[in-house]
Amino acid sequence: MKAQANYSAIVADDHELLRHGIANILEEQGNIRVVAHASDGLSAVALTKRHQPDLLTLDIAMPFAQGISVLVEVKRWSPDTRVAVFSGITSSALLRELQDAGADGIFTKRGAISEFEQAIPILLEGGKIVSSDAAEIIAKGTETAALTKRERQIISKIASGLTTKAIAKRLGISPKTVENHRSSIMSKLGVQSMAELLAYAVREGLFDVQSQL
Template sequence: MPEPRFHAVIADDHAIVRAGLRTALETPGMVETDGIAVVDEAADGLQAISAVRQHRPHLLLLDVQMPHAGGLEVLLEARRWSPDTKIVILTGVMSVGKISELVSSGVDGLFSKGEDNTELYRQLPNILRGRRHIAASLVAMLEDAPDAPDLTARERQTLNLIVAGQSNKEIAETLGISAKTVDRHRTSLMQKLDVHSVAQLIAYALREGLIDPAGGL
């Protein structure tokens, strides 16, 4: 049997998902004629980064929500250590904010975990050869969505720390700014997101995927 042309790393915190993806990739003819060799699996974000550094795979199949490091953080590190790796994200998060953020990150492929893998397996050969593909259902979601609020980088940092439970004083110390400036960022966030309490602010941010629930700047 010919040696597979492509090699992959699968990163997902659910073993049953990794097993299903491995079987599909390695079975000749299901995705590639000679199959795709899975050289490593990762159950969390740090393992995923380590696997990409070690193997420099042609393909990284990446769950967007994993322990220790989220999908976007893994994506950035993977790009740094292995810029030629094609990164395909599988997401169960269906908020417009998060989907938009993932598309803007320059990911090579983006697919919903809520659908079967037919589109994923059909498009992977094209992605491996340099094309980009966003699942049709996700494209439709973005086209139908209203414009997302335009938050500055500092407002996003402030929002992340508010969700983490920090007070204005603590946020000021973390970011190296004054408490008055933090209060201005908080007020601006509530106006842009059209909410009227911190509880509503947190709920909106989590629902729309504006921050990473795992925390961190």
Template sequence: MIVDDHPLLREGIAAVLEQQPDMLLVAEATDGAQAIERFRETRPDVTLMDLQMPNMHGIDTIAAIRAEFPAARIVVLTTYHGDVQALRAFKAGASGYLLKNLLRRELIDTIQAVHRGARRIPPEIASEIAEHAAADALSAREVEVLRCVAQGNANKRVAVQLGIAEETVKAHMKSILAKLGANDRTHAVTIALRRGIIDVE
């Protein structure tokens, strides 16, 4: 099953799968809710899942499918190289992680490996995860603060939005800069976007 809100991508993958004698595309879905429904109907051996979808994020969809079908084998399709996003996907129950720019080369091998019960993760993402494994993760509140900052808000505005004191926002920002090894607010946002700590709205 392919789950992606871009018809061109779904068509491209379908065309590749059609050429494989041992593979059959049993379902397509354009968002998370539809994916859960289609999964119940067709029980695919392997599901290819985009993360950035309308209505329901891919990670939430993976978690929902795995809660109902613990043996589901799901490969994440994404353009994001972020280690945090990849870790979240694996914690939610993904078995593989495939960058969309590697689809042509890696798609069939990844599907076959995951179908055999193996896990697949691109080397560059594996090294990113290893590199940041010992680093302190941002707290949920720090992520909220950074998200507000990423939207161009000054500390005072962030404080109003989150219902906390401006001094508290400053303390959170100091902690965020230290944890991310960032020079300033803009650098912190750039790092957080690259690593998948926050999403682009």
């Protein structure tokens, strides 16, 4: 902790209006200076690495790198930076994954502004916060927890439009293994068609991101 309460922050979101809105909320605290804005995942990592801010607010669905990858890289390059994640995707699996990846704060974009405002000093002092609506989503979610890591990789690539052969090549496994995983996924989730499987993937935000860090 710093001797004086004089904190720096970076705001990362691909929507300019939201970036400025969050920046205003932070600076209204009176002891926080927003040193940079990032509009994509790669910029968020690069700017955090450069500035080593006390706080990063991070949208998990930005171009060029998905939020969890950004979170991991930020924690790698700037371990003392507190990361408050904002999600527009109300997926219990995704929110649990963010918790496991080390997010210090988890908020949904539909949540109350006042809840985030009240959480800011707690985050800066080393606490962890999960907003009330995010906590409710996490508590209710059970389906995706039954999927293995490989099955989640398969469903994300199916949802992204890859063929069985393309998925097999991407993951270094046989097309038959991909088909077996797909059957297992559908059985676990109780879905009967690809349309139902894709609808589930949309709801849970399970999409493969082409650009990697």
